[in-house]
Amino acid sequence: MELRLYDTLSREKRTFVPLDANNVRMYVCGPTVYDFAHIGNARPVIVFDVLFRLLRHLYGEAHVKYVRNITDVDDKINDRAARDFPGLPLNEAIRKVTEQTGKQFHADVDALGALRPSVEPRATEHIGEMREIIERLVAGGFAYVAEDHVLFSPQAMNAANSTLPRYGALSKRSLDEMIAGARVDVAPYKRDATDFVLWKPSKPGEPSWPSPAGIAAPGRPGWHVECSAMAWKHLGEYFDIHGGGIDLVFPHHENEVAQTCCAFHQERMANYWMHNGFLQVEGEKMSKSLGNFVTIHELLADWPGEVLRLNMLKTHYHSPIDWTMKSLEESARTLDDWYRAAADVEPGKPAASVLEPLLDDLNTPLAIAALHGLRGSDVNGLAASLRLLGFLSESAAQWEGRKQQASGVDAKDVERLISERTAARARKDFKESDRIRDELAAMGVTIKDSKDGTTWEIAR
């Protein structure tokens, strides 16, 4: 069985052939740590976690390296720090913001059942690599210094007579059209409207580092060069898979390709570019002004992380997803059923009917449909397949107990009512037994009678 992945650059599904099967390398753009992550941020985390797990299954756990960065130098972080900790020196306030937000992000994604990446580099720990890339770009004639900024010139890249990729190839945009459509009020230090910042001077009090390219004033990196530097440091000049949300294709990924390929004279930065689609909430674009901005943290207060995970994977990663309450409720019921069927079962091998769609460009909706099919035929295969997808992290009892806790129902009260009902039935007092059943239903408890006695669960 071979893995096929859709590549944004070539616009086709291609058989995945690793550059080195002993060291399969994947980079995914991580969060900028200044606030709670919203549910849209959870999508690449979950999608690429499934790919990480699948690659580990195919090539062995020790042979897959997954890098997801943390952006801890950014204007948004500075603004948040100044607002939340006005009494502190800015650098100290920034550290507080990035530490708190980083911790919160980890707690959120752990709850979603996402494995930690092999490396989680922080931008502030890779300033040296950023400076080196910038020096190389200036020396190669792809970047220039102006008013203490260093700017990358896409036109210089496309004018180079070499095997470099064309600027705009990833996002399928023409540089000429970008130039023609550029805004008139371009920063005065830019030679061309399409030039982008590699390095800029820091304002007083902001984090700053010694500048590259002979600039005397201290400064800080632009966002795009951060990822080129961290990917280079941990995965090399050219690696297998680069992933992220579809909104990052332009300009962020286009600029990463430009920086890395021009600095290291590569034809490609990554062999496969993978992008997950947008997320909407109840049919609308999520935005703070619409009031439908949902954080992972808020959702985790109401739902187990695995419910959010399943809800995300019911849609193919490439398609837009509509995040609805109705769908969450369905996902919760599905997981209840899977936990009852498979959580305490010895896992066998992941079923071929689940693996095949996963190998076909991570077709998780088809894989989930196949899981339903295993329910009656191969529970050991169901257990193994669910674990491969990052589910069943708890026992059936833990899962049920958590539901009881969330519902506020005390198991002792339920057991007492059930034994009273059993007694009523034994003396043929059906009026009383019906009354108790209704009382339990009002508590959100459904009961099931069988020859072995009465079992119960919290209805969702």
Ligand SMILES: [Zn+2]
């Ligand atoms: Zn990035």
